[in-house]
């Protein structure tokens with residue numbers, strides 16, 4: 001009888017890939033391998049027979065915390081439950097029987113052999129087990145890393161598990177193995193390098209990601225680098241800095257894609273997609289791009305999105321003038337927003353926060369309207385279907401017959417945004433009804449009004465009240481916009497920050513970066529032209545779906 005039982009248990013252990021090694025046994029408080037098998041079989045064979053279970057790849061014993069656990073690995077999850085001593089009463093046994101815990105492999109980003117090395121020890125150290133590194137949700141939008149230690153002293157046992165888990169992790173698509181990192185050391189409070197080395201690099205190392213880091217030396221460095229470097233060596237690109245740095249990297253990446261595809265970048269060209277996904281590590285003051293993508297300015301969250309290969313297709317606009325491409329960018333401001341940035345750029349000698357506050361106050365004090373005509377292609381009722389179709393067919397442009405509209409006059413500010421543009425000062429976004437990838441832009445124009453009314457409008461962005469509910473504010477959902485600045489002869493508009501009084505250029509704020517250009521700018525949205533590492537926080541946030549600001 002005993003022989004038959006042993007035979008059945010051994011057969012089951014082989015079938016269910018249960019790994020019993022001599023070093024597992026102390027965890028069970030038993031000293032003999034043969035003795036161990038019936039105990040495990042007695043409590044677990046029924047679970048493993050459950051018809052819904054995934055095929056078991058490995059099964060074995062590890063200590064987790066202070067408990068000996070029966071650990072099961074499938075392609076989808078790693079689960080464990082405590083091994084119960086036979087002496088435990090029936091009531092307690094029943095209570096613990098179903099205490100299975102698990103982690104899904106999609107949330108695991110690394111596995112390492114865990115060793116202890118004493119001071120002066122030359123070899124690789126004493127094996128303690130394996131450590132599983134996982135990515136957890138922390139609060140509404142943040143991610144954090146955590147570990148699970150599976151302790152077992154057997155080299156063979158741990159190596160088998162290590163290799164099997166590594167193989168599963170290598171099979172996840174989109175997880176980068178090699179990244180090009182571009183750091184702007186001068187962003188905001190000059191903390192980008194420290195943020196990268198303290199909060200991001202250790203996570204990339206844990207995830208075994210190879211990195212090639214460039215610390216920029218001046219404005220334009222990232223752009224020239226991206227025009228020339230061998231991008232095919234990398235799985236993704238990462239920008240560490242504020243919105244301005246990210247805009248330079250995005251522009252460089254997309255420009256490079258057009259050059260490689262031989263595109264003539266006139267004002268009607270259809271751009272090709274960015275060849276690599278881009279990750280944004282926020283190290284600026286406002287970080288609208290990172291905030292819109294992650295819902296937080298948390299460098300470790302951004303790093304974990306990159307490591308986990310979460311990809312989010314995002315719309316982007318082109319800015320052209322006189323049939324020439326000026327820039328790729330996600331959001332822009334002309335008038336107040338452009339002037340304030342132009343002034344802040346002149347005050348670079350001040351600290352980041354000081355120059356921003358000073359520039360806003362001074363621009364408000366000198367508030368003056370722009371005399372413009374804004375011509376735009378509004379979204380019509382059929383556009384939702386077009387947008388959906390475009391999304392699935394990958395066609396970049398709508399082919400429907402559209403009706404251009406225009407509005408003229410004196411405007412204090414004109415904003416054109418292809419993304420919701422969230423930040424801590426505008427938690428619902430500068431364009432609350434625009435999605436990251438809906439194929440549309442939000443056009444918001446603030447006509448000339450008193451300073452106090454305009455200030456009220458600006459303050460509303462931070463409150464829960466509708467920021468657009470003012471008689472001087474108009475909002476449109478659009479696909480294309482042309483802004484013509486009126487230049488009346490004899491009264492040429494001149495800006496304080498310009499060197500030459502004869503120069504006639506106008507300041508635009510494109511993703512926090514200054515773009516100075518002539519009197520006409522043509523802006524077109526290009527659906528899902530770039531993949532960013534991140535997720536769509538709008539889809540997670542129910543409250544935004546109910547927003548009726550526009």
Ligand SMILES: Nc1ncnc2c1ncn2[C@@H]1O[C@H](COP(=O)(O)OP(=O)(O)OP(=O)(O)O)[C@@H](O)[C@H]1O
Nearest residue numbers: 187188216217218219241242243244245284285286
């Ligand atoms: N090494 C560098 N030295 C000076 N400027 C740089 C350097 N590298 C990049 N830049 C430029 O600095 C500009 C501002 O970058 P960024 O937005 O990161 O900083 P910031 O303006 O201080 O931050 P924020 O806009 O969030 O306050 C960008 O236009 C970028 O092109």
